[in-house]
Amino acid sequence: MAFLDDIPLPYYTVPVAGISLVLLYSTFQQWRSPLRKLPYPPGPPEKSFIAGNTSDMPTERTWLAFAEWGRKYGSISHFRIFDQHTIILNSLEDNIELLEKRSNNYSDRPNLPMIDLMGWTGFDVGFMRYGARWRYHRRLFQQFFKPEAALDFLPTQTRKVNDMLYGLLTTPDDFMNHYRTLPAAIIMAITYDHDVAPKDDYFVNLAEAAVARLSQMFFPGASLLNAFPILRFTPSWFPGAMFKRFALESRKLTYQMLEVPIADVEARMKTEKPPHCITSELLQNCKSKQEYDDIAGVVATAYAAGADTTASSLGTFFMAMALNPEIQARAKKDLDLVVGSDRLVNIDDRPSMPYLEAIYREVVRWRPVVPLGVAHAAMEDDVYKGYYIPKGATVISNIWAVNHDPVKYPNPEKFNPDRYFNENGELNDDEVVTSFGFGRRICPGRHLASASAWLAIATVLQNFDISKKRDALGNEIPISGEYCDGLITHPLPFECSITPRSEASKQLILNAERTKH
16 A cells, blocks of 8 residues: 555554454454355455455546456455455446445445544535434435425526626636536535635635545545554654645645634624525524534535536536537527527526436436445445345445446447437436435435536537637647546546627627626
């Protein structure tokens, strides 16, 4: 493991020896289970009794490696890193059976000490262990983000989408900043009544920095501490303890993301112009420090879970349109027929434009935002398909593999909205909700995310042409189509040309900009 390479041998000989004893004890406990006579799911052969499959772990694009293991070993596979067993679910059938039908056993999260040390597990409902506190936070979250409640946010979503259109009109080369700002602007307005700056907004930068650090450290085996929890007590000055320094620096960012925006709302509530947002509504009835902490956690989770993920989908949309002009042309034809050029498209038009809906679905299928989901954990020993799944095992939903199943989605690497229509030319019932997770842990903000992404996609296609950019000689600049690694993936920076479709499109956008003042 990378961190061990930086520690002189004498420093970790004793800890590793102690950990080996812990591993032997853990193995003994599992052998005591009456189910242990059954085999683990198949997977790569262990190369070490102590380290297990540590050397087999891919260093990048883990979802692709896990999908390959699925083809080699079967849809459900297994690996071990020291005493931590991990189950990979590569098929829709397995995800539904375990994470939904057996959700009473698979709704927990694994113990990842690095994430805890970074300050996330105590407040973020996405990473919180399953139990009464998680249920309370989830209920508080759903109070505002269930479908009927999310309708209240449509004016805010529309206003912020119009801001993005104006940005694309005036500074199209900065399109990546515009689409990344949009979801942050929506969620910050809804949660904190904060209008983000077009660039370098303090609150947005703070949250993005915290989320970026989180994304680096969530996968099993991603850090030494996740493999050896006892090392959380290592002093930060200890040789090789850069993981501890990283975690403590990250914890400061996490704390600021959690506390600074809610403190700003609390201060403004005492002024002549109090804020109107989820946070102020919740704080009005706050009666204790614990309630305050819960509120801070819920609203911070809304930003952390929503802004970066929706931005990733919008990046995929721009890239897909630049690469597929024929799909873009067909969508514009539908938009012209249903909406025309006298007004901006709005969310009420969504049911009338099935091809736009199909494009949105293909965006979230083709390049899932969180390709390995957020890991679940088994709360008790279980048996599935004759295989033993031990209590405490990490269960990973390979959403990328589910969304690229060649049986359900022929030629899965092709961006093809037509796959969502039946033989009668009607939309089928595949809404690609798999991209939002499974079971009790499915993303509770998916309705807001879907509405925001669809509205952005529709208004951009209505008013702009997207194409590959050309160099000084008139040659198209290629788009690599590559994505970054991490819990949340984004297209790597790419260039494209964004131009207004017509003078009417310009006027629609300028009129929307004028009427907001």
